[in-house]
Amino acid sequence: MIEFSNYDIIRNLLIATQWTVLLSLAAFVGGISVALCLTAARLTKNPVLTGLIKFYVEVFQGTPLLMQMFLCFFGLSLVGLNISAWNAAVLSLTLFTSAFLVEIWRGCIDTLPKGQWEASRCLGLSFLQTLRYVVLPQAFKVALAPSIGFSVQVVKGTALASVIGFVELTKAGTMLNNATFEPFKVFAFVALIYFALCYPLSLTSKILEKKFNVSR
Amino acid sequence: MSLVNIHEVHKYYGDLHVLKGINLNIKAGEVISIIGRSGSGKSTLLRCMNGLEKYQKGGITVDGKEVTTEEIQVRILARSVGMIFQSFNLFPHLTVGENIMLAPTIVLKKSKQEAQETAKAMLEKVGLADKFDSFPEKLSGGQQQRVAIARALAMNPKVLLCDEITSALDPELVGDVLKVLEQLAKEGMTLVLVTHEMNFARDVGDRVVFMHQGKVWEEGPAKEVFANPQTDELKNFVNSVL
Numbered sequence: 289m290i291e292f293s294n295y296d297i298i299r300n301l302l303i304a305t306q307w308t309v310l311l312s313l314a315a316f317v318g319g320i321s322v323a324l325c326l327t328a329a330r331l332t333k334n335p336v337l338t339g340l341i342k343f344y345v346e347v348f349q350g351t352p353l354l355m356q357m358f359l360c361f362f363g364l365s366l367v368g369l370n371i372s373a374w375n376a377a378v379l380s381l382t383l384f385t386s387a388f389l390v391e392i393w394r395g396c397i398d399t400l401p402k403g404q405w406e407a408s409r410c411l412g413l414s415f416l417q418t419l420r421y422v423v424l425p426q427a428f429k430v431a432l433a434p435s436i437g438f439s440v441q442v443v444k445g446t447a448l449a450s451v452i453g454f455v456e457l458t459k460a461g462t463m464l465n466n467a468t469f470e471p472f473k474v475f476a477f478v479a480l481i482y483f484a485l486c487y488p489l490s491l492t493s494k495i496l497e498k499k500f501n502v503s504r
Numbered sequence: 505m506s507l508v509n510i511h512e513v514h515k516y517y518g519d520l521h522v523l524k525g526i527n528l529n530i531k532a533g534e535v536i537s538i539i540g541r542s543g544s545g546k547s548t549l550l551r552c553m554n555g556l557e558k559y560q561k562g563g564i565t566v567d568g569k570e571v572t573t574e575e576i577q578v579r580i581l582a583r584s585v586g587m588i589f590q591s592f593n594l595f596p597h598l599t600v601g602e603n604i605m606l607a608p609t610i611v612l613k614k615s616k617q618e619a620q621e622t623a624k625a626m627l628e629k630v631g632l633a634d635k636f637d638s639f640p641e642k643l644s645g646g647q648q649q650r651v652a653i654a655r656a657l658a659m660n661p662k663v664l665l666c667d668e669i670t671s672a673l674d675p676e677l678v679g680d681v682l683k684v685l686e687q688l689a690k691e692g693m694t695l696v697l698v699t700h701e702m703n704f705a706r707d708v709g710d711r712v713v714f715m716h717q718g719k720v721w722e723e724g725p726a727k728e729v730f731a732n733p734q735t736d737e738l739k740n741f742v743n744s745v746l
């Protein structure tokens with residue numbers, strides 16, 4: 289049997305951490321893009337679009353992320369679409385992230401007083417100009433803290449990709465545990481790395497939240 | 505021909521009949537005060553005049569343009585009609601100068617320099633020349649409302665609609681805003697004011713429109729309407745507020 293020193297364990301975990309970070313980034317960028325489109329669609333006030341988005345949000349918020357990942361990975365394979373573990377993980381995390389972000393942003397946009405829209409309208413701004421110059425700059429400030437706060441959930445959510453066989457931090461931890469039989473040590477390292485990833489995010493979120501509350 | 509033409513306008517909120525056949529013509533340069541009890545439809549009428557609210561029957565034209573709530577039409581109208589709100593509605597993320605310059609640059613496509621000159625001139629007019637770079641939250645209510653007036657004026661409107669624009673202000677700040685309005689009236693601006701400032705309506709206004717239960721109940725030259733109300737409803741109203 290191969291011997292694993294602490295150094296070997298940490299080195300292997302850190303290599304896998306790169307995938308966790310990459311997966312988180314992909315999911316967050318994908319989620320932001322989808323959420324932007326959905327937010328724009330929602331703002332048209334078209335009842336059909338609004339209804340569909342509401343349904344979308346309910347489905348992805350109301351079911352476990354693990355099931356969504358299973359459905360993406362095994363479900364799509366069943367219907368003949370061969371999808372890699374990476375793609376399935378990115379796809380399901382993107383959908384999951386977008387559903388939460390669109391809801392967070394809805395709150396931020398809706399807290400803008402109706403008078404901001406009316407004043408823009410009276411000044412002759414079009415719908416898109418109002419979004420671009422009046423609504424989004426204000427909503428962005430409000431949305432920043434909760435969005436970054438939510439990114440912590442995305443990072444933690446990537447751990448589930450281990451279940452469909454994608455080798456990221458958690459999966460690497462499991463594999464190292466099988467090889468070393470030192471679960472406490474290995475998973476303590478894993479937890480520590482997750483904490484190191486998440487803590488700066490939640491801290492940033494808290495600081496921004498405070499800053500925003502003060503400036504109001 | 506009058507600047508604003510309101511003909512047999514009816515407005516419903518669901519089953520609620522809010523405007524019941526309004527007729528009103530406003531000439532260029534006139535100062536009209538709309539008075540009446542809460543719920544009589546004053547704000548609704550004003551908001552119908554620039555396409556913020558839909559009306560179901562009748563017709564409104566301003567400066568020869570038909571008033572509808574279609575975005576395209578509202579944008580055309582915005583060049584003729586300015587509106588000031590009770591709650592100021594300044595854009596809090598922009599400085600005073602940027603607030604005033606926004607619409608002239610992106611709607612009228614003025615150059616930044618030209619827009620800036622206009623903005624400074626308008627701020628001068630409302631007595632806030634030194635506040636160009638301040639953010640709205642640093643200003644008093646009265647100052648914010650004067651910035652809102654400057655912002656509307658920068659679009660060079662033919663008529664200014666004001667919905668109780670002094671009602672949210674501390675009493676000692678009301679005077680500054682009224683002074684600006686009076687100055688505008690002197691310069692020949694057409695003003696339509698929904699107001700509870702009866703003294704102002706009487707002394708500065710040309711004509712007073714008393715609304716009651718969704719109708720123009722009584723109207724006439726400002727001094728006459730207050731001195732010699734014809735209907736019991738207006739008599740009661742005048743007694744209750746003066």
Ligand SMILES: Nc1ncnc2c1ncn2[C@@H]1O[C@H](COP(=O)(O)OP(=O)(O)OP(=O)(O)O)[C@@H](O)[C@H]1O
Nearest residue numbers: 517518520522540541542543544545546547548549
């Ligand atoms: N968005 C709305 N939906 C339903 N009803 C409304 C709406 N806005 C106003 N109303 C109703 O229409 C009627 C007229 O309202 P309006 O705001 O025009 O009155 P007002 O004369 O401006 O009163 P105030 O002096 O209180 O401002 C009121 O009965 C009011 O409850």
Ligand SMILES: [Mg+2]
Nearest residue numbers: 546547548667
């Ligand atoms: Mg009103």
